[in-house]
Amino acid sequence: xxxxxxxxxxxxxxxxxxxxxxxxxxxxxxxxxxxxxxxxxxxxxxxxxxxxxxxxxxxxxxxxxxxxxxxxxxxxxxxxxxxxxxxxxxxxxxxxxxxxxxxxxxxxxxxxxxxxxxxxxxxxxxxxxxxxxxxxxxxxxxxxxxxxxxxxxxxxxxxxxxx
Numbered sequence: 559x560x561x562x563x564x565x566x567x568x569x570x571x572x573x574x575x576x577x578x579x580x581x582x583x584x585x586x587x588x589x590x591x592x593x594x595x596x597x598x599x600x601x602x603x604x605x606x607x608x609x610x611x612x613x614x615x616x617x618x619x620x621x622x623x624x625x626x627x628x629x630x631x632x633x634x635x636x637x638x639x640x641x642x643x644x645x646x647x648x649x650x651x652x653x654x655x656x657x658x659x660x661x662x663x664x665x666x667x668x669x670x671x672x673x674x675x676x677x678x679x680x681x682x683x684x685x686x687x688x689x690x691x692x693x694x695x696x697x698x699x700x701x702x703x704x705x706x707x708x709x710x711x712x713x714x715x716x717x718x719x720x721x
Contacts, residue, residue, distance in 0.1 A: 584640065587641070591640050591641065602654055602655055605655060605662075606658070611655075611659040619659065623652040623653055626648040626649040629645035630645040
């Protein structure tokens with residue numbers, strides 16, 4: 559019901575604005591430009607609050623940015639301040655939507671990555687020297703430190719209880 563109310567009020571305000579401001583087309587254009595720019599500002603606020611940009615089309619926002627940038631330059635060339643200002647602000651807002659979309663949809667880092675903690679009796683990084691069994695005639699393995707040669711079962715607390 560709230561959405562219907564907003565649409566009805568907006569339609570009534572549009573009719574009133576066109577009726578009362580029709581003798582002054584520059585004033586009507588200025589009001590239209592500021593209301594349009596304000597709607598894009600509301601979209602940017604919505605994106606910042608909700609951090610959800612999946613439903614937005616990057617192509618549409620890029621085309622809008624291109625279009626309002628051209629309108630800004632047009633306003634500058636014909637010295638029309640309302641066209642230049644409103645479209646310049648809309649171009650900035652459209653560019654900020656593009657940046658927010660790219661930022662919020664960047665690839666996420668692995669949040670579920672496990673961290674290794676040193677625990678007594680647990681070898682965190684076993685040293686594997688060869689993937690096949692040793693056969694006679696091969697060169698022997700280099701000397702290893704005693705910690706890596708210990709049997710993990712003999713180092714566990716349960717093995718001490720069994721003895």
